[in-house]
Structure formats: C-alpha cells, structure tokens
Amino acid sequence: MLPATARSIRLLGLAILLGAGVAPAQPRRGRAAFAGFDGYATATMRTWQVPGMAVAVVRGDSIVLAKGLGVRTLGTADSIGVRTLFAIGSATKAMTGAALAMLADDGLIRFDRRVTDYLPGFQLADPWVTREFTVADLLLHRSGVTRGDALFYGTTRSRSELVAALRDLPMTTSFRSRFEYHNLMYIAAGEVIAAVTGGSYDDFIRRRILDPLGMRDATLSVRDLVGRPDVATPHAVVGGAVRPVPWRNIDAAAASGGLNANVIDMAAWLRLWINRGQVDGRRLLSEAMVAEASGPRVLVDDPTFVARLMAEEYLGYGYGWFVTTHRGRRWVTHGGHIDGMAALVSFLPAERLGVVILTNMNQVDIGVPLTRYLFDLALGLPPRDYSAEYRAAELAFEAQARPSAGPSRATGTRPSLPNEAYVGTYRNPIFGAIVIGSGPTGGLTVQLDRGPTIRGPLEHWHFDTFVARLDDVIFGTQRITFQIGADGRPRSLKFSLVGDGEWIKQ
Numbered sequence: 001m002l003p004a005t006a007r008s009i010r011l012l013g014l015a016i017l018l019g020a021g022v023a024p025a026q027p028r029r030g031r032a033a034f035a036g037f038d039g040y041a042t043a044t045m046r047t048w049q050v051p052g053m054a055v056a057v058v059r060g061d062s063i064v065l066a067k068g069l070g071v072r073t074l075g076t077a078d079s080i081g082v083r084t085l086f087a088i089g090s091a092t093k094a095m096t097g098a099a100l101a102m103l104a105d106d107g108l109i110r111f112d113r114r115v116t117d118y119l120p121g122f123q124l125a126d127p128w129v130t131r132e133f134t135v136a137d138l139l140l141h142r143s144g145v146t147r148g149d150a151l152f153y154g155t156t157r158s159r160s161e162l163v164a165a166l167r168d169l170p171m172t173t174s175f176r177s178r179f180e181y182h183n184l185m186y187i188a189a190g191e192v193i194a195a196v197t198g199g200s201y202d203d204f205i206r207r208r209i210l211d212p213l214g215m216r217d218a219t220l221s222v223r224d225l226v227g228r229p230d231v232a233t234p235h236a237v238v239g240g241a242v243r244p245v246p247w248r249n250i251d252a253a254a255a256s257g258g259l260n261a262n263v264i265d266m267a268a269w270l271r272l273w274i275n276r277g278q279v280d281g282r283r284l285l286s287e288a289m290v291a292e293a294s295g296p297r298v299l300v301d302d303p304t305f306v307a308r309l310m311a312e313e314y315l316g317y318g319y320g321w322f323v324t325t326h327r328g329r330r331w332v333t334h335g336g337h338i339d340g341m342a343a344l345v346s347f348l349p350a351e352r353l354g355v356v357i358l359t360n361m362n363q364v365d366i367g368v369p370l371t372r373y374l375f376d377l378a379l380g381l382p383p384r385d386y387s388a389e390y391r392a393a394e395l396a397f398e399a400q401a402r403p404s405a406g407p408s409r410a411t412g413t414r415p416s417l418p419n420e421a422y423v424g425t426y427r428n429p430i431f432g433a434i435v436i437g438s439g440p441t442g443g444l445t446v447q448l449d450r451g452p453t454i455r456g457p458l459e460h461w462h463f464d465t466f467v468a469r470l471d472d473v474i475f476g477t478q479r480i481t482f483q484i485g486a487d488g489r490p491r492s493l494k495f496s497l498v499g500d501g502e503w504i505k506q
Helices: 016-018 037-048 090-104 127-132 135-139 159-168 184-199 201-212 253-258 263-274 287-293 303-310 367-379 386-404
Strands: 052-059 061-068 235-238 241-246 322-326 328-337 340-347 351-359 422-430 432-438 444-448 449-462 464-468 477-484 488-496 502-505
Touching: 037 052, 037 061, 037 090, 037 241, 037 367, 037 386, 052 263, 052 367, 061 263, 061 477, 090 184, 090 340, 127 449, 135 184, 135 444, 159 253, 184 253, 184 287, 201 253, 201 263, 201 432, 235 351, 241 328, 322 444, 340 367, 351 367, 367 386, 422 488, 432 488, 444 464
Parallel strands: none
Antiparallel strands: 052 061, 052 351, 235 241, 322 328, 328 340, 340 351, 422 432, 422 502, 432 444, 444 449, 449 464, 464 477, 477 488, 488 502
16 A cells, blocks of 8 residues: 555566576475475574564365464564454555445446446546546556555545545546556545445445455454454554554545454455455355456556566556466455555466465565465475575565765755745645644644644754654655745645645745
8 A cells, every 4th residue: 555665676687596497396385385384484584583473374264274373562472373363454455346346246236338438437537548447447557646645644534525636636637547656546446336336345345255255354444453352453664663553544534544453364264265256155256257357457557566476477456456477367456554564365267376475574575485485395396495585585675776866955054035935835736734833832833734643843954954753653754855046935835745746826
C-alpha cells in the first residue's frame, strides 16, 4: 500500500543471477521436507531486523507447515503463534478481485462493462477515459491516473469521498498505456461491489469469502482487533532503531489493503486458489474465473516491481495477483505493506503449492526470499540463499542512491520573512488544507486538515525550507518549502509528504 521507497527498488540485474530453467526435482512430502528452514528463517529475520514472523505452507488440500517465529512485540517474551493476527495489506487486493469474479459468476457484473454502468457517480479527470473505463481497468493498474495515495493514507476521508476525489487527480500517462500501481482504484472496486449487492464491501467479503473458508479470526477493520489477545505489534526503524509503532487505521481503504488475518486463515484462502475455486467440495469460484483472475492480464513494465519480486522471465498482473515464474514454474503472488507490517501470499498453480509469510516489520521484503526458499524445499530442489542475493542487491542500490538522497543544507541562512508572515491556511484542490500556525514558543507548526497525526512543529532548515517533525512516526520528518510571491509575501508551499503538490495561501 505504501508508495515505493528505497527498500522497494531493487536491481534488475538480480534476475540474471537466479536463472529461469525448470530444474528436475522430486517433490518432498511432510514436515521432513522443511528440515533446516527454522535456522535459515531465524538468520534471515536477524539480517532483515524482523521481530516476528508466521509461516504456512499448503500443498493440495493440506497445511503441511504452520509455525510462528520470534515475538509479537520487541523486548517481550510474547511469542508469535499460528493464530497471531497481522495486517495483510495489499494482499487484500486478490480478495477484492475474487469478490468481483464471484459477482461475474453470478451474472451481476461483467469485467468488460463500464464502471459507470454500476457506479454512475464514478468520474475521472478525462471524460473519455471515464466513459471507457471498465471494471477490469479498476483492477489492472493501467488507468493513467496519478497515484494519489496521500488522499487516504493517514487521513479521515470516507470511501465515497475517496472515489469522488478521483475526478481531481490528473492523468500522468495515457489510458491503458503502462502499468502504474493504484490503490484508489481498488477502493472504487469495493464501492462497485457495494453498489451491485446493496450492502457493504465488508459484508460481502464476510458472507462470500471469509465465512465459507472458515477464516474466523480475519477482519477488515483494525477496530475489531481491540481486546484480542494474540495480535502482532507493528514495528519500524525510528531514530535508527527498531521500535513498536501504532497500527494504521485504513478502514476506508479496506478493498485495497484492509484485511487482518493469521497464517491459518491465509492458508484457507490459498486452498481456494490451489484447488481451482473450491474448498471442501463446495465451489466458491468457477474454474474459468480462477484462471482469468490469476493469469497475466497485463504486462508489468515497472522496474520497481520487476526487481522487487525477483521476476525471471516476465511479470504480469491479474485481478489482484502478480504473475511471474519461479525456476520456470508459474508463480502467482501478491505482497502487502502497511505501517509496521509486511506480508506475502503466493502459490504455484501446477504444483498445487502455496506459501504465506506474515511479518511485523515495516517495508521489508523478507517474504520473497523465504517464499522461494520454501518452494525449493517443497519441490526437492537445492535451495539457494535468496536472502543473501536479495540483500546484496538492496545494499548495492542504497549505496548507489545515497549521494542523491536530497539537497545538502546551506548553512548560515535565514527565512525571508519573520515567522508570523508564514502563518495561515494553504489549500490544494486535491489534498485539502494545510494550516501553518504559531507554536507556544513562537515557532511554527503544521497541521493537515484531514490528517490527525500529520501535524507537528517546524524547524528552520535553510532559506524558506523548514523541517516538519510529525507526530506520525512512520511519516517522520518531512520538508515544507514556502514560495515567496512578487509582493514579498508567502504565495504557496510544497510538502514533501505528497510529492509535487502545491498549496496556495488563502
């Protein structure tokens, strides 16, 4: 769910290291197949600074491995178990895709029909794109619309408000010309489900997916976690050290990344796909829709995702699933990143083999190397040290990127104006208002009107740029740069948290 970070971007050359041929192998059965995994996983967790992790492996209709490693909260003895709840993040997108596929099976929607046929108020900046935009386009990340995650991340907008805000987001590429990840389109997909069924997205997911699969602990709201005894604590690097951070409430974005579950729940979810749409003799999804949803409907040309998934031969995307290969075998997968949590859900369709890895550490991709390691063990292949290869690529990238991390600070400068001149309300037509106020000691403060934790004191950096030390520990420190008009007064500001947007002083 989060915007791409340095951790997200990997070296494309890593794909060459891994090879793509199908190696001859005899699949191993039972728990003996995973001998040695605990030691490798523990060492990998140490390398990637992950406090806790839960793992499940599904073969056919059976869970052949399920376990927890590490702790729920750093500094405690509260161990992770197979029922420990984690945020699943964007791995929820496959569930939204499946929900729409079920409605297609029911004859209530068609993926090639226009979104406005089901959601008349749906509107984008370009009228022609609005008219031609299909249900499939909501899921395939090819809208051409700028990403706009700051509309929902850390703000209090409702689902309907977020869908309405899509009309204000500019087109950055032409429609259907390239892959560009878009969380807001999945929120709109959830609203299509609500409109067609006459209920809420959450109710449909509970009735048609969670309950039939026996995912009894899973929930689509962080509010439902209050008082539960077995919940993982999110963690992130704050101030140079790993520490607990608050859970992020993204209930409004549930269709894009709101699921919370444990590995037993997610193993049940994998059984649905491994068994081509049925579980315990009950068909929940047609085989045709399983194939359509988990097949590569579009080619992913974004190097961030190609490298992030160690993609070998190609990288495609279906209805909430990335599709690539592992040693020549089709690999269907999706990760999820929410503050302090990272997940990866994967399966090899032909081998009827699935892996889910849930962690309580922010923005780490430990799931990719560990999933591939587990695939190798289950397939009887000599496992590679994917963690070392992946980590080496990341460190190389960080070293390369470090010199361009940002402009250096110019010493000996002062703001153009006294602090009180900057005070006021600055408005952006997409993201709302930012209020610059006076602090108790005469300094400046910032508050985003729709972001209760996006607030804090400003400290002068250089010239007319200030550093905002936000209450939200994940967003941390951000820069605010004021633009001075020809009349010598502040005209606007730019806020690094949301990229190139400009707020005009009112």
